Amino acid sequence: GGRTWQENNEGIIYKEIWSLAQHPVTGELYAGTGPSSVFKSIDGGDTWLDCEQLRTLPETKEWTFPNPPHISHVKHLALRADDPAFILGAVEEGWIIRSTDGGATWQNVKDGVDFDSHSVTIMPDNPAVVIATGGEGLFRSTDGGLHFAAVEEGLDRRYLAQVVVHPARPRVLFTAAAAVPPPLWRRPEGADGAFYRSEDQGQSWTHLTGGLPAHLYAAPRALAGDPADPDAVFVGMSDGTVWLSEDGGESFRPILDGLPAVRSLCVASR
Numbered sequence: 494g495g496r497t498w499q500e501n502n503e504g505i506i507y508k509e510i511w512s513l514a515q516h517p518v519t520g521e522l523y524a525g526t527g528p529s530s531v532f533k534s535i536d537g538g539d540t541w542l543d544c545e546q547l548r549t550l551p552e553t554k555e556w557t558f559p560n561p562p563h564i565s566h567v568k569h570l571a572l573r574a575d576d577p578a579f580i581l582g583a584v585e586e587g588w589i590i591r592s593t594d595g596g597a598t599w600q601n602v603k604d605g606v607d608f609d610s611h612s613v614t615i616m617p618d619n620p621a622v623v624i625a626t627g628g629e630g631l632f633r634s635t636d637g638g639l640h641f642a643a644v645e646e647g648l649d650r651r652y653l654a655q656v657v658v659h660p661a662r663p664r665v666l667f668t669a670a671a672a673v674p675p676p677l678w679r680r681p682e683g684a685d686g687a688f689y690r691s692e693d694q695g696q697s698w699t700h701l702t703g704g705l706p707a708h709l710y711a712a713p714r715a716l717a718g719d720p721a722d723p724d725a726v727f728v729g730m731s732d733g734t735v736w737l738s739e740d741g742g743e744s745f746r747p748i749l750d751g752l753p754a755v756r757s758l759c760v761a762s763r
Contacts, residue, residue, distance in 0.1 A: 501538040501539060502541070503539065503540045503541060504532065504534075504540050504541035504542060504543065505524065505526070505532045505541045505543075506530070506543065507526040507527065507528055507530055508526070509526055509527040509528075509566065510524055510525070510526055511525050511526060511527055511566045511567055511568050511569075511585075512524065512525035512567055512568060512569050512570045512582070513525075513570070514570040514571065514572050515572075516572045516574075516577050517572075517574050518574065518577060519535075519577045520537065521533060521534065521535055521577060521595075522534040522537070522538050523570050523572065523580060523596065524541065524570075525566070525567025525568065525569070525570050525582055526566065526567060527558075527564055527565065527566025527567070528548075528564050528565065528566070529547070529548070529553070529556055529564075529565045529566055529567050529584050529587060530543065530544070530545075530547060530548060530567065531544040531547055531567060531570070531580070531582060531590075531596055531599075532544065533595070533596050542596075544592070544596035544597070544599070546597065546598050546599055547590060547592075547596075547599045550590075550599060550600070550601050552587065552588070552601040552603070553587070553601075555587065556584060556586065556587035557586055557587070558585065558586055559586075565584050565585060565586055565587045566584070566585055567582045567583070567584055567590070568583050568584070568585040568610070568611055568612065569582065569583040569610075569611065569612040569613055569655065570582045570583075570613075571613045571614055571615045571623075572615070573615050573620050574617060574620075575620065576593075576620070577595065578592070578593055578594050578595040579592070579593055579615075579620075579637075580592040580595070580596055581613045581615065581623065581638050582613065583610035583611055583612050583613045583625060583626075583627075584610055585609060585610060585611060586608050586609045586610070586628075587601070587608065587610070588601055588602060588603045588606055588607070588608055588610055589601070589602040589603075589606050589610055589613055589625055589638060589641075590602070591638055591639070602638060602639060602640075602641075604639070604640045604641060605632060605634075605640055605641035605642050605643065606625050606627070606632045606634075606641040607625070607626075607627025607628060607629045607630065607632060608627070609627045609628035609629065610625060610626075610627045611626045611627050611628065611653055611654065611655070612625065612626045612653075612654070612655040612656060613625045613626075613638070614655070614656040614658065615638075616658065616663060616694060617658060617663050618663040618664075619663075619694075620637060621634075621635055621636060621637050622634065622635055622694055622695070623637065623638040623641075624656045624666065624694075624695045625638075625641060626653035626654065626655065626656060626668065627653060628651070628652055628653075628674055629651055630643055630644070630645065630648060630651050630653060631643070631644045631648060631653055631656075631668065631695065631698075632644065633695050633696065644695060644696060644697070644698075646696070646697040646698065647689065647691075647697050647698030647699055647700065648670065648689065648698050649672075649687065649700065650670035650671055650672045650685070650686070650687045651670065651672070652670055652671040652672070652673060652674050652675075652684075652712070653668060653669075653670045654668060654669045654670065654713045654714060654715065654716055654728075655668065655715065655716045656668045656695070656716070657716045657717065657718045657726060658718070659718070659723055659724075659741065660718060660719075660720045660723040661723040662723070663694070664691075664692065664693060664694045665690065665691065665692055665741065666690070666691040666694060666695050667688070667689065667690050667691075667716060667718075667726050667742060668688075668689050668691075668698070668716065669686060669687065669688045669689065669713030669716060669728050670686065670687055670689070670713065671684035671685060671686050671687075671712035671713065672684065672685035672686075672687075673685065675712070678711075678712055678731060682708070682710070683708075683709075683710030683711060683712075684709070684710065684711055684712035684731065685708065685709065685710070686709035686710075686711055686712050686713050686730065687700055687701075687709065687713075688700075688701040688705065688713070688728060688736075688742065688745065689701060690741070690742040701738075701742045701743075701745070703738075703742075703743050703744035703745060704738075704744040704745040704746050705736070705745050709730075710732070711730035711731045711732035711734065711754075712730065712731040712755075713728050713729070713730055713731075714729050714730060714731050714755055715727075715728070715729035716728050716729075717729075722739070723741075724738070724739060724740055724741040725737065725738065725739055726738040726741070726742055728745070731754060731755040732750075732754045732755075733750060733751060733752035733753055733754045733755075734747055734749060734750045734752070735747070735748055735749040735750075735752070736748070
């Protein structure tokens with residue numbers, strides 16, 4: 494249950510792990526790394542296979558990151574429950590990657606989506622709908638992640654964190670954002686964070702304010718739900734605090750503080 498750990502990296506050639514996803518049916522594991530690569534395990538993580546074709550994509554010469562040595566990473570991975578061979582990933586910075594054969598081959602999806610991609614989420618009730626977030630907003634696909642269009646209604650912050658899908662009502666989504674990218678989080682007004690909910694699977698959003706201070710100086714960095722408690726939403730912030738909603742976003746309360754704050758080393762951002 495997390496009390497003790499052992500290293501399971503056999504076959505992983507880059508140990509800077511940014512993302513990890515497990516297929517709910519097959520149990521297959523996928524790890525996204527920096528430099529941008531994906532590794533697959535079919536034995537519970539004991540050994541890993543390199544999905545090496547990803548690194549041969551011609552677009553990889555454009556992939557980058559603001560900090561020296563400007564090396565991109567696979568920040569987020571999404572798997573389709575009804576199709577174990579279908580994989581999506583968000584490259585920071587390098588658009589969206591997509592595989593339909595279990596990671597053997599990949600394509601780089603660039604149409605309508607942010608170059609600075611942060612996350613990608615497949616809707617469980619309708620896998621054709623995919624939500625991607627990035628440094629310049631939120632983007633929605635209705636063709637399985639081949640083409641995207643920007644969504645702006647109700648979103649008044651642009652530096653997006655992940656998306657959480659309500660376990661019992663998959664048309665209800667949650668996300669959070671900062672008004673500015675990391676280099677500006679040190680300004681007097683901070684990141685100016687905000688939390689949001691969508692009732693129509695990402696087509697429009699409502700700014701949530703219940704229980705929150707009038708101004709959030711910290712930036713949202715991580716969101717999570719709880720399958721055992723569908724109305725629970727957790728938001729981890731750059732100042733080391735964690736906020737919890739137990740009523741589907743109607744109100745939030747701080748449940749943890751004192752964690753180490755995130756210290757951004759970014760000197761530039763798109």
